[in-house]
Amino acid sequence: MAGNAREPGVSVASRVLAVLGAFDAAHDRLTLSEIARRSGQPLATAHRLVAELERWGGLTRSDDGAYGIGRRLWDVGTLARVERDLRDVASPFLQDVHRTTRETVHLAVRDGLHALYVDRLVDRTTAQVLSRAGARLPLHATAVGKVLLAQAPGDVVRAALTDPVRVTPHTITEPGRLHREVAEVRRRGFARTAEEMTPGAWSVAVPIALPGGGVVASLGIVVASPRRDLVRLVPVLQVAANGIGRELPPGWTPT
Amino acid sequence: MAGNAREPGVSVASRVLAVLGAFDAAHDRLTLSEIARRSGQPLATAHRLVAELERWGGLTRSDDGAYGIGRRLWDVGTLARVERDLRDVASPFLQDVHRTTRETVHLAVRDGLHALYVDRLVDRTTAQVLSRAGARLPLHATAVGKVLLAQAPGDVVRAALTDPVRVTPHTITEPGRLHREVAEVRRRGFARTAEEMTPGAWSVAVPIALPGGGVVASLGIVVASPRRDLVRLVPVLQVAANGIGRELPPGWTPT
DNA sequence: CCACGAACTTCCACTGAGCGGAAGAGGCTG
DNA sequence: CAGCCTCTTCCGCTCAGTGGAAGTTCGTGG
Incomplete structure (x- = not known):
């Protein structure tokens, strides 16, 4: 047998x-x-x-x-590049942002057609906005995602904006409108979302670029109310993002 | 061939x-x-x-x-228990402690004869005190280590205090003295170190216990000067440690 | 310009490590 | 206690894995 x-x-x-x-x-x-x-x-x-x-x-x-x-x-x-370098460098800056804004802070890189959340900081008091380190969320429905998309190769953008998933009633799913929005993100240097991923969550995000110019990650803030002045937080994010970019090893890639 | x-x-x-x-x-x-x-x-x-x-x-x-x-x-x-549950629950509390003290905060569990640093928060300004998430440091030379040792089984204590490594000139290496110190930690409910692991670093730590009573982790603060009032930070740590203990899933173990 | 070495990649025929169906052990449920 | 589930152990057949060697690429220095 x-x-x-x-x-x-x-x-x-x-x-x-x-x-x-x-x-x-x-x-x-x-x-x-x-x-x-x-x-x-x-x-x-x-x-x-x-x-x-x-x-x-x-x-x-x-x-x-x-x-x-x-x-x-x-x-x-723990030894993975995403984890080690980026997290180590960015962590103090996330704290800075969190301390001055008291809002949830997110750090993400692009992983294929998703935003990969590498780190995040949440208040105990703030409502859990979802997302933990290691989570992957769609690029078109998150602020960090739109930022990453704005710097991604053309075929990635096309793939990501073809038949985009509807996550909430507010998720933008018209490819045309998304393409326009991504172009605007590229021009303006920051992205926003309004309940497109999570009901009750609004956010802004900016790119993290190396001194050389390449965008490697994105830094974002999520708040639990439709604050009109959300854009005022953009400079705060930019200062932190610049700091992170400067301190990353030259030529760093999230791969 | x-x-x-x-x-x-x-x-x-x-x-x-x-x-x-x-x-x-x-x-x-x-x-x-x-x-x-x-x-x-x-x-x-x-x-x-x-x-x-x-x-x-x-x-x-x-x-x-x-x-x-x-x-x-x-x-x-990222899916490991140490990471997921403990980090997720503890993170906001680490932030609380960091916000009120502005000092480096450490979260550690015992891994055999070492303290395993699960998370940490550092100021960009503060001198890098060593230790990153994932680091393993000797139990007898760190505050979190002494706390974990104080609750460890007898054979672990004996093994850890037999021939303890001298890390700095201030490291305590006499087994007798260490045994006495560990007993005192158990009695007093917190541990201290003075440059025993890193020159220029002083620290205090308290246990994190489940409501049931078992100690599962340790929460510590490291400062860069020999502040006499370091002990005053103990209550701050204890409040946070209690909060963490309460929010951990019942019966949680770091295994 | 070529010889030399180091790091990497590919090749291939032999063989024991791995395979998985099956049977046995333990545990819970109705 | 019968039925059902999950886990553990067993064992003989066979093909996946093995590693020495040859080939390739690259950098160095004579």
């Missing part, structure tokens, strides 16, 4: 990665069976890999049997 | 993990050869694994040929 029928062309490495890929923001704790299902692998195979990952410290298992990402993988993730 | 002589007993998974393990705080960018050397694998083997990791997005290669940790792994690391 002894069963076998190894699915061909699948490397062990990719199986390991499939296990890691089974975890995401909405599924940060999984049972063995869930991991097997979500990674598309037989239970026995998943079991073996998970056990090895746990032994190494990449996964941890809690009393209830569920697995979560372990410290070892957290350590490794 | 074709050479071979596969080293036995080494799983592919462990080879993948060895590649990841080649990266650390001091080596966040490595060339292929370095990865091969540091992970103890033949060049050709490392090459294959690295290529697969890169394809998945776990590693990125920059123009100069060096590899770094990629976004995909950053994402995964």
Whole structure:
């Protein structure tokens, strides 16, 4: 007997990665069976890999049997460029902005067709506006996203503005209007949103550019009321953004 | 012909993990050869694994040929418990403490015989006191460390205080004195250090406990001058620590 | 201009690590 | 206690993984 029928062309490495890929923001704790299902692998195979990952410290298992990402993988993730350089440099500036405005501050880079939130600062008092470090939100519905879009290659802009997702009743979904808006962001040097991503949230954002000129990230503020003077915060953001750009290693890319 | 002589007993998974393990705080960018050397694998083997990791997005290669940790792994690391729950809950409180004191704030958990810094807040103006998120420092030479030690199992305390490393001229290295100090920390509810880890740095820290009673983390402040009134900051820390403890999911552990 | 070395990439035939169906163990529920 | 679920262990077949070696690219210095 002894069963076998190894699915061909699948490397062990990719199986390991499939296990890691089974975890995401909405599924940060999984049972063995869930991991097997979500990674598309037989239970026995998943079991073996998970056990090895746990032994190494990449996964941890809690009393209830569920697995979560372990410290070892957290350590490794911490070494990523996005995290290390940008966060380290930007963190004090985010604090400056937060201290003078008392509003939620966001730091994001472009990741494909999404804005990837690298860091954020929230008041305990302020309503949770969503978004945590690591979150990915659509480019066309967020202020940081529009800023990043304004500096992105033409094909990215086209792809992002083709059939844009409607997130709230206020989300702008007409490609034409979005193209015009992105052009205006490029001209004016900042972007705004009004409840386009989250009901009850208004925001502005500015680009973070290297001294050389390349835009590498975006810095934004989110407030919970339709303040007309939101634009007045733009200079605050710009000072911080310039500071961050200057302190980044020359030639830095978020890749 | 074709050479071979596969080293036995080494799983592919462990080879993948060895590649990841080649990266650390001091080596966040490595060339292929370095990865091969540091992970103890033949060049050709490392090459294959690295290529697969890169394809998945776990590693990125920059123009100069060096590899770094990629976004995909950053994402995964972001899902770790230490990161997610603790950071999310504690972040606003760290900001509160920072706003009222204007000093460097640290959040740490115990990881074996080290204090693992999960988050920190620094002024741009303040001298960089060392430590970034992800750093591991000895338990006996830091305030957060002493706090964590005060609540640790007996064998951990013994192991940590046996032959303690001398970091600065002020580091306390007599096991007896350290044991007494740890007992006092337990009694008093907070710990201090005076240039024991970094010359020119003084600190206090308090435990973060769950409503149930278990200490899960430590919150500390570092200042750059030997202020006598450092102890006056303890109540500020305690208020924040209580708040964090209350908001953590019941039964939370940093594992 | 070419020789030399170092870092990287590709190739390929052998073989043991990995595979997964199946059976067993434990636990919860109706 | 039968039924169902999740987890763990077992084992013989086989193909994915292996690593020495050859080829490629690049930089250096003679």
